[in-house]
Amino acid sequence: xxxxxxxxxxxxxxxxxxxxxxxxxxxxxxxxxxxxxxxxxxxxxxxxxxxxxxxxxxxxxxxxxxxxxxxxxxxxxxxxxxxxxxxxxxxxxxxxxxxxxxxxxxxxxxxxxxxxxxxxxxxxxxxxxxxxxxxxxxxxxxxxxxxxxxxxxxxxxxxxxxxxxxxxxxxxxxxxxxxxxxxxxxxxxxxxxxxxxxxxxxxxxxxxxxxxxxxxxxxxxxxxxxxxxxxxxxxxxxxxxxxxxxxxxxxxxxxxxxxxxxxxxxxxxxxxxxxxxxxxxxxxxxxxxxxxxxxxxxxxxxxxxxxxxxxxxxxxxxxxxxxx
Amino acid sequence: xxxxxxxxxxxxxxxxxxxxxxxxxxxxxxxxxxxxxxxxxxxxxxxxxxxxxxxxxxxxxxxxxxxxxxxxxxxxxxxxxxxxxxxxxxxxxxxxxxxxxxxxxxxxxxxxxxxxxxxxxxxxxxxxxxxxxxxxxxxxxxxxxxxxxxxxxxxxxxxxxxxxxxxxxxxxxxxxxxxxxxxxxxxxxxxxxxxxxxxxxxxxxxxxxxxxxxxxxxxxx
Numbered sequence: 001x002x003x004x005x006x007x008x009x010x011x012x013x014x015x016x017x018x019x020x021x022x023x024x025x026x027x028x029x030x031x032x033x034x035x036x037x038x039x040x041x042x043x044x045x046x047x048x049x050x051x052x053x054x055x056x057x058x059x060x061x062x063x064x065x066x067x068x069x070x071x072x073x074x075x076x077x078x079x080x081x082x083x084x085x086x087x088x089x090x091x092x093x094x095x096x097x098x099x100x101x102x103x104x105x106x107x108x109x110x111x112x113x114x115x116x117x118x119x120x121x122x123x124x125x126x127x128x129x130x131x132x133x134x135x136x137x138x139x140x141x142x143x144x145x146x147x148x149x150x151x152x153x154x155x156x157x158x159x160x161x162x163x164x165x166x167x168x169x170x171x172x173x174x175x176x177x178x179x180x181x182x183x184x185x186x187x188x189x190x191x192x193x194x195x196x197x198x199x200x201x202x203x204x205x206x207x208x209x210x211x212x213x214x215x216x217x218x219x220x221x222x223x224x225x226x227x228x229x230x231x232x233x234x235x236x237x238x239x240x241x242x243x244x245x246x247x248x249x250x251x252x253x254x255x256x257x258x259x260x261x262x263x264x265x266x267x268x269x270x271x272x273x274x275x276x277x278x279x280x281x282x283x284x285x286x287x288x289x290x291x292x293x294x295x296x297x298x299x300x301x302x303x304x305x306x307x308x309x310x311x312x313x314x315x316x317x318x319x320x321x322x323x324x
Numbered sequence: 325x326x327x328x329x330x331x332x333x334x335x336x337x338x339x340x341x342x343x344x345x346x347x348x349x350x351x352x353x354x355x356x357x358x359x360x361x362x363x364x365x366x367x368x369x370x371x372x373x374x375x376x377x378x379x380x381x382x383x384x385x386x387x388x389x390x391x392x393x394x395x396x397x398x399x400x401x402x403x404x405x406x407x408x409x410x411x412x413x414x415x416x417x418x419x420x421x422x423x424x425x426x427x428x429x430x431x432x433x434x435x436x437x438x439x440x441x442x443x444x445x446x447x448x449x450x451x452x453x454x455x456x457x458x459x460x461x462x463x464x465x466x467x468x469x470x471x472x473x474x475x476x477x478x479x480x481x482x483x484x485x486x487x488x489x490x491x492x493x494x495x496x497x498x499x500x501x502x503x504x505x506x507x508x509x510x511x512x513x514x515x516x517x518x519x520x521x522x523x524x525x526x527x528x529x530x531x532x533x534x535x536x537x538x539x540x541x542x543x544x545x
Contacts, residue, residue: 180342306353309425313349316432321342323439 008094011271015090018275020082023239024048024232026286030199033290048235055228063221065125073120074222074229080113081236088243089168091278093271100161103151107144110196110240113233114140121218132217135301139202139214142308143195146315150185150192153319154248157181167247175251180321186249188314191307193241193289197234200293202304239282246281334455337377340370341459344493345435348466351486352427355418360482361406367463368398371489375499378452387499390508394492397511402485402518409478409522413529420473427473434465452497463490477525477535481518488514 028045035042044050062070084106086097095102118137121129154166157178175182195202198215205216219230299307347367354360372395379387420427438461442454467487474480491510529535 180338306425309428310353313428313432317345317435320435320439323443 009096011093011275012090012096015093015275016085016096018279019085019090019239019243020236022279023235024052026238026242026282027235029283029286030290030293033287034294037291037294048231052228052232055223055231056225058224060222060224060226063124063126066120066123066221069116069119070123070221071226073116074226074233076116077113077233078229078236080109080116081233081240084109084240085236085243087163088240089164089247090243090275091247092168092274094164094168098162098164103155103161103163103166104148106163106240107147107151110147110237111140111144113237117218117230120222124221126221129218129220132214135214136218139195139304139308142305143192143311146188146308146312147192147196149312150188150315150318153181153185153315153322156319157322167244170248170251172251178322181318182248184314184318184321186245188311188318189241189245189248190285190288191311191314193238193245193285194292195304195307195311196241197238199289201296201299202307204298207298238286242282242285243278245285246278250277250281333377337374337455340374340377341456344370344459344489345462348435348463348486349428349431351482352431352466352469353424355424357410357418357478358407360418360479361403361410364406364482364485365399365403367486367489368400368403369395371492371496372396372399374456374493374496378496378499390499393508394511397515398489398492402515405518405522406478406481406485409525412526413478413535418479419475420479421475422473427469430469431462431466434469435462438462438465450497450500452500453494456493456497460490460493463487463493466490475536475538477521477528477537480537481521481525484521485514485518 025045025048027048028043031047032042032045083097087095087102087106089095089098114136118133121133121136151163151166155161158166158174160166170182193199198205203214203216207213207216215234219227222230344367347363347370351360351363351367354363372391375387375390375394422430435458438458441461442457445457464487467483467485467490470483470486471480472483474483488510525535532539
């Protein structure tokens, strides 16, 4: 287990707060990129902040058939995403919570969040939401093993079992020695990001056509603060995937990471440099998602498993690249 | 594949070999002929560049001449012949006997098998040969898979060409000894073969109005 120095602990808390604050911005960036590519002005960058603020000031309306699962799901979603975020390092800055095996617990928390959402969708008694829940569970059943496999490959490559050590501040020497694996895993995880966050070409968050909806159909009956929590947990989930990809796609200076974890805590400029690089990378990934959504049409549902096969193939190739 | 500095001749060789494996898997996943031909052209160009990275002999001009021949033939001429043939045939979706997802998974298994084989065979007589063997074997495997899973004659030619690319890849390390004449003669045969096959496919289409090999089986005199 990593025992962070007090200054490192403060840095971890600061990065966590930064993540919580900036997560909804990613949707704004995606929408802005899509609008610019289409030649429109687009919604404000902070639109999701405004929406959440508006929803929090309203009352929730519950379906008559719903039980307590419907009420618990939004809170559970945010709680699970927050717990997962606690385990993720921010570049070279260690996570707030770190223990051996947390790379298995983190995907399990995301799966729990999805499980609660599926229960809430089924709880409404609507066949429409049941259909969305069935689709979500089908695709997540295929995507989650790939995510765990990717993290296992990373754990094997670094010979570590904690996300803070697996992802935290990869030194440039290690990254350059194993760059095919990191690059292939980054591509696999980017495809998983599109699937897990219901983005085009897997799902269209803007559509309300019943034949094509996956995620949006499950939250149709939620309103007020519950809907705000669901939107916020979705943005946290997107942030989590961007954070993982950024962690492996770019080598870090390693000032705060495991490369020099035996040394005293780094200075404030080094922390700012690492955090700034990660932040820039996360925003670039969001912009890339926007570009993909602008360039591609939504795939037919029967073709979604092909995207997952592609992600799995990249993950397998990454594992094979370690073959000695 | 890993453990090699990026900015080195061997690093670039590994990049190209990695891309060749990716083109193999993409060919197995491709569902349109034009995509297949573009991928074959890309693979041909990558293969054409290999002699430049592997040559260690004394003659400076030799690798450039060989690279130009293979780059031009595999990367431009053969894909152009296939493109011309495709344009003269009516559009038809590729309907393989085995789905693309299964094909990619089998291709990955082939890559795994080739890595295992490369370790077991103990290919020590030529260090470069052991480097290219997994990619070469995967390319041969992908070519064979394309031949047996495709339904139309033109698509089977794609497999034939990929198969030959794999054989060529096995032979590229011989560039160290400036000895690629065997491969050049094979390339000439392949060139003539693709040319003849293209014409044959067109004739088959004009007479029988289809290039589906399933329909050939029921042809009678």
